[in-house]
Amino acid sequence: MLEIVILGRGGQGAQTAGNQLAQAFFDSGLYVQTFSTYGGARRGTPVTSSLRVDADPIRLRCNITAADAMLCFDASLMDDAFYAQGSDEALIVVNSARPAEAFTPRARQRVLPVDGRAIAARNDMGKVVNSALLGAFAATLGRPGIDILAQVIETSAPAKKSQNVTAAREAYGLMAPVAEEATA
Secondary structure, eight states: OEEEEEEEETTSSHHHHHHHHHHHHHHTTOEEEEEEEESSSSTTSEEEEEEEEESSOOOOOSOOSSEEEEEESOGGGOSHHHHHTEEEEEEEEEEOSSOGGGOOOSTTOEEEEEOHHHHHHHTTOTTOOHHHHHHHHHHHHTOSOHHHHHHHHHHHOSSOHHHHHHHHHHHHHHHHHHHHHHHO
């Protein structure tokens, strides 16, 4: 079973990204469980979207305490509590222009930064980074495939559908070689 935690701030699209990722896994023929946690009912407060993905039905009904993979929309949220949510070998993708060495994960956790803001800006998305981050995250996980993810994004994006898809594909292309190197 693959356990994933997505962390962002209210209004950044972490919940939407979690729902889109869950749909892409489901469309890939896998079983999915997804749930969200809100710090407060306003913009800027921490929001967590959690997913479980498996080839078999998922019967587990509890919070994720040792995620295999994590996606962080805002590097300022990467504190000890964030790292503690991941397994000792968790793969962490963070929206940041800083290098991986700027982060201090626990144990053998691997941090892979991606500049989602720059990708979003190049694709006329302003500060909306969730499609770019989803593309990067899928590349680092090696699943779901970019074509399935792009289809889900195109179907569910509330606006700028083609720009969202292009941003996801660009980030996927940028991160695929980085992910191969990190897992080698």
